[in-house]
Amino acid sequence: MNKNIFIPMAFSACPKDCFDSCSIITENDKGLRIRGNPMHPITSGFLCYKAKFFVDAALSEKRLKKPLLREGKRGKFREVTLEYALDVVVEKIKEIINDCGGECILPVEYAGNRALISYYFPRRFFNRIGSSVLQHSLCDEAGSAALRTLLGTSVGMDPEDLRKMRMIVFWGINPAWTNVHGWRLAKTSNAKIYVVDPTRTDTARGADVHIDPRPGTDIPLVLSILNVLSNYGIDAKEIGDIVLRYTPEYASKITGVDASRIRDFALDLLNERPFAVHIGYGFQRNIKGGLAVKTIAYMMHLLGMDGNFIYDAKHGIDYVYLGGTARGRIINQVNLARELERNDIRMLFVYNMNPLNSLPNQNLLREVIERKNIFMVVHDLFLNDTALFADVVIPAASFFEFNDLVDSYYHDYIAINQKVMAPPGEAISNHDLFVLLSRKMGFREHYLFEGEDEIMDKVLNDLNVNRDELYRKGFARIRRVRGELIFNPEGLREEIESYSPIEREGYLRLLSPTGIHGVGSQHDNIHGFDIFAHMNPSDALNLNLNDGDRVVIKNEYGTVETFLKIDPSVKIGTIIIYRGSWPSLHGWNVNYLTTDDVQEYSMGAAMNSTFVKVEKVRDV
Ligand code: SF4
Incomplete structure (x- = not known):
């Protein structure tokens, strides 16, 4: 190995766990500098906010040099x-x-x-x-397995075809932070943009419509959409008459989404075809997350949009x-x-x-x-x-x-x-x-x-x-390999009938999404992550908590202490702690609280089905 290698300019490729897989131009003549490759159709000459930490990390004095x-x-x-x-x-x-x-x-x-x-x-x-x-099984695997059972593949559409869509739905993903080039593709298209996410993320703020179901209620939301669509000749015959029960009013009580907004969403899905759904991984990390992905894909099938999902890609x-x-x-x-x-x-x-x-x-x-x-x-x-x-x-x-x-x-x-x-x-x-x-x-x-x-x-x-x-x-x-979609709804009806929303009296649901600074746990030691517990003002009022309070958060998995941030973007009944922060720096992270229960599909993660109690730390 040549230890003295020094190349003034080269192509790098971002190997982080990120949709965008950017091509990078790296210059190493006057110090290490990187920029997005302008020739790359997805990278389009810019990198995400996190990329500035790549150079800092590579040149950091904290790097290990000896075993x-x-x-x-x-x-x-x-x-x-x-x-x-x-x-x-x-x-x-x-x-x-x-x-x-x-x-x-x-x-x-x-x-x-x-x-x-x-x-x-x-x-x-x-x-x-x-x-x-x-x-x-930590990330997207439950959804992948569920898609394969319904469609024979989890490989979706080429994201460059988003430009051809009349409507784009980001379902359970915050691309403004985690898929910035996909977000740009959508924002520079003429498509109407929907976001389905319990949290009012930056993506939700930038969308045309934000649908904010309670976490873990995506299945009733889809069933209520199918209920509306049944009036327009869309027949969900494979799952029987279960959709009759899920009127928008009934589903509204479960999801927390107004019935009128459910109706509007359903009609847009019907009328704004072709549409695409970028199915995110966040809502899929619920105890029935794989099934939720499958139910969305089923709805897309009924609307003739089977292939227009984004989830995975394979290339031979x-x-x-x-x-x-x-x-x-x-x-x-x-x-x-x-x-x-x-x-x-x-x-x-x-x-x-x-x-x-x-x-x-x-x-x-x-x-x-x-x-x-x-x-x-x-x-x-x-x-x-x-x-x-x-x-x-x-x-x-x-x-x-x-x-x-x-x-x-x-x-x-x-x-x-x-x-x-x-x-x-x-x-x-x-x-x-x-x-x-x-x-x-x-x-x-x-x-x-x-x-x-x-x-x-x-x-x-x-x-x-x-x-x-x-x-x-x-x-x-390179050529995308997907093969023919083979629709197989066998067992879907029974699976959907087995669904019931989970709640715990006196607890808040803990969500642990990716923050703006890191990819996984990378960079907390370089930049420092957000380690606050984010809570809706209404829940804070109920619990008699104020912004900046030191709080103890606990459940059967553990107990942690941190500071509270009152945050109106957080859905009532939930609390957000961003994942990836280093326990060795802070003494804890969100995974001291998250459940290791697994889903049926692929024994996949269900961390967003975690519930916690939150109390103020009392001075002694
Ligand atoms: S982490 Fe940033 S630089 Fe890397 S692929 Fe994703 S968007 Fe590109």
Whole structure:
């Protein structure tokens, strides 16, 4: 590896867990500077607010430069060489495999770095040792599974076709913060914009119409729309006469949305065709969230708009080639603490994720790891919450420090990420780390040592990407693979009949959306996140609370203390705490309160079905 690499100008590709997957022009002549690639049809020459932290993070003095080895209590370390750290890791892996097999090792990874090689290449190593496999279920998976049962796919429309729509509905997503280029596409189109969200977000403020159902009541909202549409020849015959019950007046009592607004929404859906629905992930993280997604898709089908949803994208990338085939035991991600209690897992190998921040029910997760004395290896740029719990910490490279490709789960472009500088100290990319580990394990298979260039060539060949275009523009268009939609409403009626709204007397529903500053937990240590509890003035009045009060928030999962922000944008009956803040900086985050109950679909997350009590902290 050339440690002195310095490239004055290159194309980067944002590998964060974000719809937009931006192509970036990076200059490194007078310091590291980035800007949106003006040639990219989605990036359109600008980056989001969060992007300014990428450079700060990459150049931060807080970055890990040397591996760390735990000394005594968790959180106490001494610096060691990379060579030594990897010897310790390999010795432990061999010991565990000898004792109880590869399945006692669990890679804990997610979308902290979505670049293709960084994301998939480590899996070759874990498949080689026969490790357990983490079932991703924290984000969009329940909705994906639900869409597949109804339509045969979760792959939706090309977002560039939003420009052809007469109406665009953002359902449970705040693109003004989390999909800024999609928001721009919508705002620069001639379409009427609807937002369905309990919270009056910046997106809701910028829309033509804001529908604000109580959280977890999207299903009755859709049923009432179908009730209205039944008067106009739209027959929801697959779900029987249940829609007759859901008159707008009846649904209004459940959803909190005025009956007249439900009628207007239904008529706009009928008359403003073609319309598109960007189905967000937020409302889908409810105990019936997958079913809510499916019900929306069913309504779209009845209106002849089956294919006009945005949820996921696929492009014929050979993921089996990239990561290999997993055969190990499946461990679910959302309720990892309970999985660790049930299963003999002796090592967690964490990369591309900060699970001791982002998973629900943090108290139990930390307690189980401690009680079972699970050995933890963490590969990260910073000494984050998870790294502080580790036995071995290995410093990771930022995306300015490796070559890779970034695809998108939203649009139809693949972008190149070119290395513009060397990682600091002994920081190392995912690819190089797992090559070294394979070598130390004594493995010989070529696929464990395949170089970045070789892998990129194969991926680009498969996609028929013109290299000249890619290196000249930083990105190339690739073909969306969706296949035919196969409508299958089997069981939908029974599923919908099983729905009932959940409430808890004397509790507020806790929502934990993404804040404006971060992507997941990234950047709290660079910029600082909003850690207030946001509450509607009406609830604050009922609870005798004032702006700035110190409050205790509690439920069966935990108790936290923070300050109250009276916020009229918050729906009555709910409280918002933005996710991603670091417990190691603040002593807590929202996941000390969130439920690790799972949905039927894909054992998906249901964090937005959490309820809490809020009280003022009394002076003693
Ligand atoms: S976080 Fe999203 S919008 Fe921001 S630069 Fe990355 S891909 Fe673009």
